[in-house]
Amino acid sequence: MSLKTVYHPYFKIGAAVPAKAFYDARAQEALLCQYDSFTCENEMKPQHLLDEEENRRNPAAHDRCPAVSFQGIRVALDFARENGMKMRGHTLVWHNQTPRWFFTESYSDREDAPLVDRETMLARLE
Numbered sequence: 001m002s003l004k005t006v007y008h009p010y011f012k013i014g015a016a017v018p019a020k021a022f023y024d025a026r027a028q029e030a031l032l033c034q035y036d037s038f039t040c041e042n043e044m045k046p047q048h049l050l051d052e053e054e055n056r057r058n059p060a061a062h063d064r065c066p067a068v069s070f071q072g073i074r075v076a077l078d079f080a081r082e083n084g085m086k087m088r089g090h091t092l093v094w095h096n097q098t099p100r101w102f103f104t105e106s107y108s109d110r111e112d113a114p115l116v117d118r119e120t121m122l123a124r125l126e
Contacts (some may be wrong), residue, residue, distance in 0.1 A: 004036040012037040012086055019043050022075045036085035043073045044090050046098040052107070063116075064123035066102065082092040093125060 003013045014037035021027035031038060042048065054067035070077065078123070080087040104113035105119065 003079060003105050008036075014038050014086075014088065016041045016090075017076070019072075019076070022079055026081070030084055032085075035085070038076075039088040039090040040073055040076050040079070042097065043076065045090070045094045046092060046102060048097075049092070050099065050102060052099070052101065055101075055107040056109075056125045060103050062107070064120055066107075 012014065013035050015031060017027075017038045018041045018086045021031065039071050049068045049070070049072070051069040052066040053113060054069070055062045076087065077084070097108075101107045101109045101113070103115050104110075105116055106113075115121075
């Protein structure tokens with residue numbers, strides 16, 4: 001009997017899944033057999049979700065609402081939908097996987113770029 005079957009009356013059973021699992025038939029089979037939810041291991045962290053190119057191209061438009069791109073997790077989103085699985089978001093702010101440019105004025109990647117003010121940062125985080 002699978003974990004998801006045993007615990008079905010109580011809660012979902014999930015796993016942290018690396019991106020390569022969605023290209024591995026054995027990993028997919030194990031995921032479908034044992035779990036009814038998952039979260040991407042790293043692909044939903046800021047360094048992957050923030051759309052660096054778009055934020056830099058038009059920083060004024062994205063100053064308080066950063067552009068993001070879900071293309072990097074499309075395979076995971078499709079897998080969840082096609083298999084009726086729940087997918088948990090993880091995590092939009094992460095101590096060592098948020099690029100410095102996210103905190104700077106005009107999303108600059110210069111080492112000496114000034115940081116945005118508190119209100120702008122709070123808006124970006126929101």
